[in-house]
Amino acid sequence: MTSLSYDSTKHKVILISGMQWGDEGKGKLVSHLAPDFELFARYNGGHNSGHEVMIDNVAYKLHLLPCGSLSNHAINVLGNGVVVHLESLIREMETLEKAGISMKNRLFISERAHLIFDFHIELDKGNESDSRKYASKIGTTKRGIGPSYSTKSARTGIMVAEMFNWPNFEMLVKALCHRVNVGRLTDEEIDQLANIELEKHKRYFEAVKHCIVDVSFMVRQYIKNGKRVFFEGANGVLLDLSLDETFQKLSRIGNEFGVSTGRCRRCGWLDMVAAKYAQETNGFDLINLTKLDVLSHLSEVKVCVNYKDKTTGRLLEDGRFPSCIYKFDHFEPVYKTFPGWPGEDLSKCTKFEDLPENCRDYIKFIETELNVPIQWIGVGSDVKNMIIRDL
Template identity: 35%
Template structure:
């Protein structure tokens, strides 16, 4: 029987999904990315060298896997080809392994310029996007003017749509944003340059996934980008991404049927981080912030920006666990607490008796009035780095883990105790 798994980030992204998916991939045959673009990044180690990927799924290092980019993903042709070339330089072949939906929308130069122009216009009220054009690309999708991979099959149609879009964007960039415009020839010629590679990988992704699921005893892993708190509908709006990072995005972004999912694994860090602007109730601004940034290496793999850090927020974690039907949890970066004599966890908010009363789309003023209620935990006087058995964890760490499980009502079955692929505790097998 198939065992199909969805892996979701439970916070604002950067929870360590790449490493966990890489570790789990040996038990899966098909890895599916269903939303986001090259605004998300995951770091993999190849021959002790770091490779940062933004579009190609994390399971790429396992040669037996086939990789899919569903229709919910937006693709930058230049960055897509760049990743293929990088992997090729490490003798990692994607031939007959990587497939994309013809309905993936393309991230083009005018999207990037518009993204940057809008952030500049917002000034101190900016969203904090990656500046990679993801938002404007999804906007084009909703406005029915976007260009898809499938449009590359017809150069005349492609040319006309591209001209219309460039006129539309250049007028705004020039007359409203006072920002640099783009040239038709530059974008069109690049698309023609990459056309054959992109089209050679086009497949009917929903048909294949549902066919495989119905006819083959092979496992499918669905990989999300960013985190659930950045979901367009259920995150801390408007400081969110432009796609659905929660469970619904799996189905709309891949076309797989509802009955295909057996397990939802939620990944969260022992503390919280977020990149860019937006609400962050447990944020730290003192020396502890520097501690987490330094020890946890909290620098964005996509942007290079220093991440904001804060204590673990069980109110928000509980909300995301419930909203996404999470059946199993993975705790990462617990080893970062090794140097602390004590640490805190948010277990409630002052003036909020109902832990779910807070809407993720509440105004920023509401968020600013929140005062977290903390529980203080004792630290441990030993290193957790590289521990691979739950029984070897110190008593204080076990108590902390059990407390979280009882609070959110879901077991923590995987614990990451370091950046290395082998530094992981499999408390329970979630696959078999």
């Protein structure tokens, strides 16, 4: 196992990403490490992602802004790969302002980031409704993320920088509205829709134009000058389905409801097959194990250690992971069961040795299987409820 340990004096550029299906608790670790860094960069996703960070019993809910925005000293950027719904971004900034956290001169938006328009959102809603007729729902947040990335991939999307050339921006918006044609509208109705979008974006542009810069150049300069840069990933390496009543219980105990949608999050036993795949494809150096305290309500804890073919009984070859949802139907999980630590209040633990023995064994098993050390362990809802191990 690697002996690498996080050192704020040595590691000046780090990236955090979820090893599972999103909602892993990334925001808490970002906030915990925030004092060590000078620039925080969101590089993907949109306002569909949700980070809830608890600081001194106050919950801050972020969707598009990096978690570094909660640190008054830090610069925050939205990178090229982010899709931006300006109305939501401005509203989020105003919410922080009311809480006494100013983003003035602390937020910069990549001129190459693509815009999410309201018609992207309507298209997303329509796609979800249509999917009920022909297939299972995707389960999107209906915030226009997918359609925005679709128009970006089709090279018909519109970058933030286009607003600086307003006459051309007007033409691009009208052309995109006609291509998308939400609701099969008439040409006249589409023009009216485009004009509404343009009227809104004229106001939004005035509010954020001072924030729009070449973020790629800015980040490179920070790194060249030895500044500390933190890359915040949205969502997670894997996205999946499947749950049962046990996992609904975990959702309630852990207060697992989506920050963006309010939906009950789909919680399950730790899937080591998926975790190994995430590790092998990303090469993480260190792991942050979150919400360990939630398991204190269970008399036993299971870990999925392999997938077994329902027909042949064969185990999935080590290193493989099913590529399509339908392939999962051919497998059933193979569990390893650990004795739990019911009733233990982990929030009082400040070092690894304070944890119950069964809990420590569970953590050591995960480390051994992934061959990656777990340096941070979340033992409560507040940012302060974090065990930091000396590795």
